[in-house]
Structure formats: structure tokens, C-alpha cells
Amino acid sequence: MSRALNVPGIAYGGDYNPEQWPEEVWAEDMRLMAEAGVTMVSVNIFSWALLEPSEGTYDFSRLDRILDLLHAHGIAADLATPTAAPPAWFFVAHPDALPVDKDGRRLSYGSRQTFCPSSPAYREAALRITGELARRYADHPAVVMWHVHNEYGCHNAECYCDTSAAAFRDWLQDRYASLDALNHAWGTTFWSQWYYDWDQILPPRATGAVPNPTHRLDWRRFCSDALLSLYEAERDVLREAAPDTPATTNFMVNFSFDALDYWRWAPELDIVSNDHYLQSTDTASEIDIALSGDLVRSLAGGPWLLMEHSTGAVNWQPVNRAKTAGQLRRNALSHVARGADGIAYFQWRAAKAGAEQWHSAMLPHAGTDSQIWRDVVRLGADLRALAEVRGAVGTAEVAIVWDWNARWALELPSQPSAELRFLDLVRSWYEPLWRAGVAVDFVRPDADLSSYRLVLAPSLYLIDDEGAANLTGFAERGGTLGVGFHSGMVDANCHVRLGGYPGAFREALGVHTDELFPLLPDERVRLSDGGTGTLWSERVRLEGAQAVTSYQDGPLAGVPAITRNAHGSGTAWYLATHPDPATLAALLDRIRTEAGVQTVREAPEGVEVARRRGPDADYLFLINHTDRDAHIPVSPEATELLSGKPATGSVTVPAGEVAVVREPLRG
Numbered sequence: 001m002s003r004a005l006n007v008p009g010i011a012y013g014g015d016y017n018p019e020q021w022p023e024e025v026w027a028e029d030m031r032l033m034a035e036a037g038v039t040m041v042s043v044n045i046f047s048w049a050l051l052e053p054s055e056g057t058y059d060f061s062r063l064d065r066i067l068d069l070l071h072a073h074g075i076a077a078d079l080a081t082p083t084a085a086p087p088a089w090f091f092v093a094h095p096d097a098l099p100v101d102k103d104g105r106r107l108s109y110g111s112r113q114t115f116c117p118s119s120p121a122y123r124e125a126a127l128r129i130t131g132e133l134a135r136r137y138a139d140h141p142a143v144v145m146w147h148v149h150n151e152y153g154c155h156n157a158e159c160y161c162d163t164s165a166a167a168f169r170d171w172l173q174d175r176y177a178s179l180d181a182l183n184h185a186w187g188t189t190f191w192s193q194w195y196y197d198w199d200q201i202l203p204p205r206a207t208g209a210v211p212n213p214t215h216r217l218d219w220r221r222f223c224s225d226a227l228l229s230l231y232e233a234e235r236d237v238l239r240e241a242a243p244d245t246p247a248t249t250n251f252m253v254n255f256s257f258d259a260l261d262y263w264r265w266a267p268e269l270d271i272v273s274n275d276h277y278l279q280s281t282d283t284a285s286e287i288d289i290a291l292s293g294d295l296v297r298s299l300a301g302g303p304w305l306l307m308e309h310s311t312g313a314v315n316w317q318p319v320n321r322a323k324t325a326g327q328l329r330r331n332a333l334s335h336v337a338r339g340a341d342g343i344a345y346f347q348w349r350a351a352k353a354g355a356e357q358w359h360s361a362m363l364p365h366a367g368t369d370s371q372i373w374r375d376v377v378r379l380g381a382d383l384r385a386l387a388e389v390r391g392a393v394g395t396a397e398v399a400i401v402w403d404w405n406a407r408w409a410l411e412l413p414s415q416p417s418a419e420l421r422f423l424d425l426v427r428s429w430y431e432p433l434w435r436a437g438v439a440v441d442f443v444r445p446d447a448d449l450s451s452y453r454l455v456l457a458p459s460l461y462l463i464d465d466e467g468a469a470n471l472t473g474f475a476e477r478g479g480t481l482g483v484g485f486h487s488g489m490v491d492a493n494c495h496v497r498l499g500g501y502p503g504a505f506r507e508a509l510g511v512h513t514d515e516l517f518p519l520l521p522d523e524r525v526r527l528s529d530g531g532t533g534t535l536w537s538e539r540v541r542l543e544g545a546q547a548v549t550s551y552q553d554g555p556l557a558g559v560p561a562i563t564r565n566a567h568g569s570g571t572a573w574y575l576a577t578h579p580d581p582a583t584l585a586a587l588l589d590r591i592r593t594e595a596g597v598q599t600v601r602e603a604p605e606g607v608e609v610a611r612r613r614g615p616d617a618d619y620l621f622l623i624n625h626t627d628r629d630a631h632i633p634v635s636p637e638a639t640e641l642l643s644g645k646p647a648t649g650s651v652t653v654p655a656g657e658v659a660v661v662r663e664p665l666r667g
Contacts, residue, residue: 003246003270006144007040007076009387011305011342012380014362016041018066019050020351026066029349030073032363036373037380040076041348042307043067044133045150046112049087052129060136071142078248079137080147081234083126085112094121100161103206111355113155117226118167123233130234134241146238146247147307151275152227154252157259158219160203164226169198171222185493186214213412214494217462220408224261232268246270250307251299254292254423261404262299263444272300275308275346276335280321284431286608286625289331291430293338294394295402298442302393305342306335311372312360320358326656328375330623333382333658337610337621341390343383385641386660389619392612396439397597400430401457401471403445409462409494416486417518419535425459425484428578432585437599437609438592449474454595456588458484464492468504475508476568480595482588483509485536485576486516501538502574509574510545510565513538517556526552527561531583537561538576545574548587562587571595604630607653613665620661624653635663 005011013033018026033041043066044051052058070077091098091109097119100106107114115122137143176182179195188194193212195201204211204219235247251262251274266272274296278285296304311328313320323331332343350361364372407422433440441452445467449455455474460483463471468488475481488504490496497503501513517537519525524532528550537556545565551557563574573591578584600609606626612619619641624630630653638647641660653659 003244005246005271005305005342007342009039009390010336010340010383011040011076011344012036012383013038013041013075013348014345015045015308015347016043017046017347017349017351018043019047019062020354021349023065025349026069030069030075032368033075033348034073036362036377037384038075038348040078040144040342040344041070042078042080042147042344043070044082045080045147046082046085048082048085048129051082051133052087054089055093055125058132067137067140067142071140075142076144077140077142078145078147079133079143081126081130081133081149081238083130083234084150086115086122086125090122090125094119094125096161096163097122099156099159100164102158102160102204104160106161111155113151115156116159116161116163117156117223117230118159118164120163123230126230127233127237130237131241134238138242138245143242143245145271146235146242146245148231148234148238148247148249151250151252152231153223153259154257157227158223160205165201165203167226168203168219168222169201171225172201172218173198175218186212186218187493187495188212210414213409213414216412217405217409217494220259221261221405224259224264224404227260228265228268231265235268248273248305248307250275251296253296253299254288256423258404258407258423263404266299266301271305272296273305273307273342276306277308277310277314278323278331280317280319286330286334286623287427287431287434289334290338290434290608290610291427293335293340294440295442297339297394298402300339303339303341303391305344306332306340307342307344308346309335309344310360311345311362311376312364313358314360315356315358322360328372329379329382330625330656330658332379333621333660334608334610334623336383336386336389337608337612337623339394339612343379382642382658385644388641388662389612389614389660392614392619394439394441395611395613396441397451397453398433398438398592399441399443399447399449399452399455400426401445401455401460402426402442403460403462403467405492406460406462409490410459410486412494416516417535419518419521420459420486422459425578428581428584429456429458429484429588432581432588433592434608435585435605436589437601437603438597439600439611446470449479452479453597454480454482454592456482457487460484460487462490462492462494463488463504465504472505472508472567472572475570475572478569480571480573480591481508481567482573482591483575485538485578505572505574508565508567508572509563510543510567510572511560511563511574511576512541512543513576514541515539517554525554525556525561525577527577527579527583528552529583532580533561533577534580535578536576540574540576548573551577601632603632604628606630607632616665618663618666620663622651622653622659622661624655624657627655629654634661635666638663
């Protein structure tokens with residue numbers, strides 16, 4: 001059974017909310033979508049109150065006209081279930097469905113996602129409207145994909161009400177089967193937390209001291225699974241009505257959202273899609289785009305869809321900045337370079353009222369006499385020129401280990417240092433690879449690693465036995481493994497691995513640490529290679545490894561800080577501190593060179609390089625983030641797709657511009 005997206009080329013569009021506008025505006029929308037090259041829009045995302053004005057009473061007449069209009073103009077519909085925003089009548093009838101925060105306050109309706117994920121009343125109502133929608137539009141010719149809900153967990157990832165408590169207990173019973181097993185996993189002999197009855201277990205609500213770490217970790221796992229079960233329930237209703245139509249829901253990889261374990265979610269989606277927004281405070285946001293795109297491609301196992309990003313400013317940051325000249329185009333094509341087969345924005349037409357009235361759109365408040373509109377039209381032409389790239393995959397010899405359980409556990413209270421942030425640590429290792437033009441995949445700890453030369457684990461505080469054996473076995477079988485500090489320290493239950501640090505990786509790394517010396521904020525330790533370390537230091541003893549770099553000052557002067565160990569037929573590196581960016585870049589360059597990892601293409605500093613591989617050609621994306629023209633060597637048989645011109649041996653990418661080069665397949 002095929003559930004592929006039936007839209008030719010690289011899909012292009014955005015969230016379309018015609019219900020916010022008089023119907024006479026819709027004709028102009030169709031004309032301008034054609035001008036921009038729009039091929040697919042998401043509709044109905046927040047329309048529940050209009051579709052079901054009272055319980056069990058439906059009015060689909062407006063949505064009928066919208067879908068018919070789109071089909072008449074050759075625009076495909078990604079039809080959403082409207083379940084992210086239940087109507088007011090639902091909460092009046094079911095006030096217990098409103099979420100409760102950890103301090104015990106029940107929140108009110110009046111925005112979006114104001115429901116408890118474990119509420120039976122919400123589930124029943126959500127599946128009822130989903131069923132009505134599915135049966136009515138299963139065969140509508142405009143509908144090419146189901147858009148389930150919207151940004152699961154964005155505002156209600158955790159609810160601490162009594163209904164959630166009961167659901168949490170059910171989840172725990174499925175996980176542990178017995179209270180003895182749970183008490184052992186949670187270490188409840190500490191602080192007299194032993195449970196004698198399942199009903200004694202509560203969510204980790206606000207309490208007077210530090211919560212039990214495993215209790216808190218299991219709660220995060222439960223909350224992710226609770227929302228996943230809602231997605232699966234809606235998806236199954238849609239599949240029953242339209243078994244060949246693919247279903248998706250929009251992830252939120254990065255921008256500080258960490259509520260859901262997307263490794264568990266991704267296999268349940270027919271097409272993986274993601275929302276990505278720039279942070280105004282990020283001075284190198286192009287790196288965040290690339291990291292996010294590589295991670296989403298890895299979750300998807302291939303091409304994916306960018307379901308939302310912005311043409312300019314957003315409305316939800318303290319200061320919302322417009323994009324600079326050429327940034328809209330560079331951002332979008334960077335996502336395509338990292339595997340996106342669709343580019344969409346929030347939203348088509350900028351709202352004049354409501355909570356997101358100051359969020360940019362494809363058609364801004366200023367209308368077509370605007371730079372955003374000219375950029376949107378140009379991007380549409382670019383994507384048409386790149387139609388043949390659709391379906392092409394990434395190529396990488398380097399994998400970075402990413403695990404949501406490790407992220408959650410690392411950022412629990414009462415760590416040796418509260419300064420450690422999973423995403424910051426991963427990005428610090430990713431950035432020099434990005435700058436060097438090295439292709440990167442992201443993997444689970446238990447993934448098949450056989451296609452990689454180099455696997456890096458910048459931050460893997462929690463690791464289960466299977467994942468640890470997989471990573472160390474990769475090195476033993478001839479691969480190169482790089483491990484960051486404070487990794488391998490605890491097992492899947494957050495229990496410290498005894499016998500010395502870094503726990504699960506100690507033998508493979510050939511080191512033994514007996515005590516940790518985390519550094520204070522802004523504290524630095526000099527390193528013997530001339531660099532400095534921040535965040536962390538530890539008393540490392542060599543047990544087979546060689547010292548590559550040592551601490552030069554402080555209480556650990558002379559102690560190894562970076563080590564290299566022969567493990568089996570491979571190599572395992574350990575970084576027992578956080579080197580400054582230049583030192584880390586030089587070290588990773590050495591590690592990946594020794595591992596035989598090549599760059600995608602040599603390019604001047606500041607030029608992003610990525611490659612997608614199709615069955616008959618390579619597609620080289622060259623994105624110039626500098627204010628200088630760049631010249632990059634390419635195949636003599638190459639063609640630059642955006643201009644349609646031959647590129648015989650080299651291509652010039654003007655400052656701030658993009659080139660996409662088709663080349664014969666390379667080895």
C-alpha cells in the first residue's frame with residue numbers, strides 16, 4: 001500500500017486560513033497562489049468551532065467550498081483535523097478536560113491546546129470530529145494528505161490533574177508490571193519514597209525538595225506516549241476511511257522544544273514533517289537550520305516536509321526581527337539541501353486579528369508591493385527548477401548520537417553541573433563539521449551504524465545497555481567513536497553505573513575517572529595544546545588510552561583531558577572537558593581525517609555545502625552566507641539548476657545567493 005505524497009516536484013505553500021477572511025478575498029488568494037507557484041496548502045487546522053458549532057451539530061459548507069476552490073485551481077490540500085483547539089462549548093461541558101499545571105492550577109480555555117492529553121472526554125470529541133471529517137473528505141480530489149492535529153505538546157505537553165495521574169499509573173503498570181520492579185527502578189528506598197499501592201503514585205507535582213529523577217524521567221516518557229496515543233488514534237480513524245492517503249503531524253525539532261521522543265513518533269508517520277523557526281538571538285541561525293534539517297531527515301530515514309517556517313519575523317519572541325536580504329531564500333533552500341521535499345510557511349496571508357497578527361506570512365500586511373512577496377515568488381520559481389531533486393537522499397559517513405531520554409535525564413535537577421545543556425553540547429560538535437562541509441546523520445544509540453566511519457556522542461549522560469554495547473561494538477569492529485564528558489554515567493533508570501566514570505564507556509575508552517571537577521560559569525582551564533576548556537574537568541587515569549591533551553593548570557594540572565584509545569580494530573576518543581571552539585574544531589578535524597571521512601566539497605569559509613543523491617545524479621547545494629562571491633569547483637559535466645546554465649568545472653555563487661548543481665554520480 002502506497003502512502004506517498006501525490007504532489008509533483010518540491011511541494012510549496014503554507015497554512016491557508018480563508019475562514020479568517022471574507023469570501024470575496026478567496027478569489028484573489030487563488031490568483032496570487034498561482035503567481036507564487038503554490039502547489040499545496042494546509043487547511044482547517046484551527047476550525048473546530050466553525051465545523052461543530054455545538055456538540056454533534058456540524059456545518060461543513062464552508063470547508064466544502066474551500067476544498068472545491070483549491071481543486072478547481074490545481075492546488076492540493078493537506079487537510080488537518082482541527083483537534084489542537086477545541087471550541088468553548090466543549091470546555092463548558094467538560095471543565096475537567098482543562099489541563100492542570102504542576103502547582104495544581106487548572107488552566108482556562110481561550111487559546112489553543114488547552115486540554116488534558118489523558119482526558120477521555122477530549123479523546124472522544126477529537127475522534128468524533130476526525131471521523132466526520134474523514135468520511136466526508138476521504139475521496140475529495142483536493143485532499144492529498146491528512147494533517148493530524150498541530151504541533152502536539154506545544155502548550156500542553158504535561159498535565160498534572162487526577163485523570164493524568166490515573167493514566168500515568170496505568171502506563172507504569174504496563175512498563176513495570178509490579179510495584180517491586182518500579183520501586184527498584186526508581187530507587188525508592190531513598191528518602192522513604194517506597195510505594196505499597198499503585199494509587200499512592202502521583203505525577204511529579206510541585207514539592208518541597210528535589211524530585212526523584214527516575215520518577216521525573218518516566219513522567220517525561222509517559223507524557224510523550226500519551227500524546228502519541230492521541231495521534232495514533234486519529235490517524236487510525238483517517239486510515240479506515242482513506243487507507244491510501246498519507247498522514248503526518250508537524251514535529252518541532254529544536255527551537256528549545258524537547259517534550260516528545262520523536263524516535264518513537266517517527267515510525268508512526270507516513271511522511272515526517274517539521275516546523276522550524278529562527279531564534280532572533282542566534283547569530284548563526286543557518287547552523288540551527290542545518291542541524292534541524294539533518295535531524296529531521298534522520299528521523300524520516302529520507303526526504304521529509306518542512307510544514308512551517310516564517311518568511312520574516314515571528315510574534316512569540318521577546319524581540320521579533322525581520323529576515324535580512326536573501327535570508328528567506330537561503331533558509332528555504334537549506335532545508336531542501338537537507339532533504340525537504342516540501343517547503344511551507346505559516347501562513348499564506350498575514351492575519352489582521354488574533355494572537356498571531358504580527359507573525360509574517362507569504363502575503364504580508366503590505367500586500368504584493370513588498371520585498372517578502374517578491375522573495376516568495378522567486379522562491380516558487382526556484383522550487384520549480386529543483387523539481388528533479390525530489391526523492392534524492394542524503395549521503396553521510398558521520399553520525400551524531402541523539403537521544404531524548406539522555407536529553408531529559410541530563411537536564412534534571414541536582415546534576416554535578418546545572419550549566420550543561422544537551423542541545424548546546426551537540427551543536428558545539430556539529431558546528432565545526434558543518435563549517436568543514438562534512439555530511440552528518442543523527443542516530444539513536446541502538447541504530448545500525450555499519451554505513452558510518454565515525455560516530456560521535458557529544459552528550460549521552462543516560463545510555464541503556466543495548467545502546468552502550470552497540471556504540472562500543474562499532475569501535476571494536478573498526479569504527480571511530482568520539483565520546484563527550486559526562487556520558488555513559490547512568491543506565492535507563494537513571495542509576496549511576498558504579499566502578500568509575502565514564503560508566504558504560506570506560507573500558508572502550510581506556511580511561512577511569514574517580515572524581516568530577518565541573519567548572520564554574522566563565523571559568524576556564526588551560527590545555528596543553530594551547531587551547532582552553534570550559535564547563536567540565538575530571539580526574540582521568542589512563543587504563544590503556546593515550547593522553548592527547550592534558551590540563552595545564554588548576555587542581556588537575558598534568559591530568560589527561562583528551563584521550564585516544566585503540567579498541568578492538570577501531571579507535572575511541574574521549575573529551576573530558578569542553579574545548580574552546582577553535583580547539584574543538586581542530587580536534588574533530590583530526591578525528592574525522594584519521595577516520596577517512598571526506599568533506600562533501602571544499603568551499604570558502606561561510607559557504608554551506610550539502611549534497612543530495614538521486615538515482616542518476618548528485619545535487620550539490622552551495623549556500624553563500626557571506627558578503628563575498630565564492631568560487632567552487634564542480635564537475636565539467638555539471639549544470640546549475642536555478643539558472644539552467646552549464647557549469648563547466650566551477651560555479652560562482654554571489655554573496656548571499658544559492659547555487660544548486662547537478663553532477664554525474666560521484667563515488
